[in-house]
Amino acid sequence: MLKRIWIIFNRDLKVNAKDALSLYILLIPFLLGLAINLFSPGITDTSIRFALIEGENQDHVEYFQQFAKVELFKNEEDIIKRVEKRDAIIGVIPEKGNYYLMTQGNEPEEIIDFAKLLKSFYERGVSIENSNVKLVELDRKVPPLKKTMVNLSILMISILGGMLIALNIIEEKTDKTLSAIFLTPTKPSSYILGKSLIGVFLSIFGSIILVVITDFGGINLLQLVVVTLITSLLSIIIGFIEGLTNDDVIGAASSIKLLFLPLIAAVIATELLSQKWQKFFYWDPFYWAYKANDLILSQTGSWRRVWLYSGLVLLICGGIYIILAPQIKKRLH
Structure with missing residues (x-):
């Protein structure tokens, strides 16, 4: 058999x-x-994205890449075109030694708040090492x-x-x-x-x-x-x-x-x-x-x-x- x-x-x-x-x-x-x-996606992946100018400030780019997805463009005009598309992405534009946030106006409020907070942290020199926050996965390995x-x-x-x-x-x-x-x-x-x-x-x-x-x-x-x-x-x-x-x-x-x-x-x-x-x-x-x-x-x-x-x-x-x-x-x- x-x-x-x-x-x-x-x-x-x-x-x-x-x-x-x-x-x-x-x-x-x-x-x-x-x-x-x-x-x-990974367990810590994020869907928040920023548009920055390539070569303008490498430290600035690397800082944002720790917390969100970053797309690089040659100039401000290219960032404007990208921000005007249907998905949610925030432009970070240099201006007189500082930066301002460019939005289309239909982005979720929580994404804009996150962008403001991240911009403020960068300007204050806050790094991951300065944080005492712990990631709790609630048994999600x-x-x-x-x-x-x-x-x-x-x-x-x-x-x-x-x-x-x-x-x-x-x-x-x-x-x-x-x-x-x-x-x-x-x-x-x-x-x-x-x-x-x-x-x-x-x-x-x-x-x-x-x-x-x-x-x-x-x-x-x-x-x-x-x-x-x-x-x-x-x-x-x-x-x-x-x-x-x-x-x-x-x-x-x-x-x-x-x-x-x-x-x-x-x-x-x-x-x-x-x-x-x-x-x-x-x-x-x-x-x-x-x-x-x-x-x-x-x-x-x-x-x-x-x-x-x-x-x-x-x-x-x-x-x-x-x-x-x-x-x-x-x-x-």
Whole structure:
């Protein structure tokens, strides 16, 4: 049995490496990791920007760069053009040994106040070393936005694992090899396990690759594997159903993409809604998976809570399997 499971998995892996769409799905964890590193801000990053004249006063430029993003321009006319654009940026113009702030008039008040304060500090010679302020992170050891993006990507990878299973089944149906498989000693249970391995492989190893690329490698990887494995069960079930009921790739991919709706709902519920609305999303397995991953990525999750959330995901997936299992068995015979 194990040998036949391995043969099915090995065959899928070789086929996916040659198919453009399947290969793209296999490479998604790398691409997501690179994109997150490129676009996500750091925990101390700021969106406040200043426009200064290049070469006018290097000490002045370096001082402002400690606290905000600085864009350099050749002269005052270029700064005026830049400030007049739609986004919020404040020009810092030298005038008779001093500086004045140039604004368009629609900048947020807090940005203008920050600019006035920073200008005053520079004129008074206040440096970071003169401050006794401490940064309190409130248990946030990683950038909140980056953690959310990684968490969302992990769940997306599990869905893509189900899509990969569906594509492989459709490919076998197209080649007329699906029915031939059951003329061999291969049992339906061996076929299901063998086909599931490619989805599990992508979900687990893709998630590990993602967290390593995005500098979350210090988390408890075993906890991540447990949550990812259990979460991928839903995608595997849906992947089998769509693969067996569809005869073309586009139809199967479109159906599986519907799983992104409860995924996005889980993220919105967790990140944006108050606690009183959370109960309306308890039915969503991605809701509990997201909360479990959040604990793991924050490095604040105990095994007890991870097992609790994972158990709830498993319970919901079990209910879905009970409903869909008869259809899967029927179409395999």
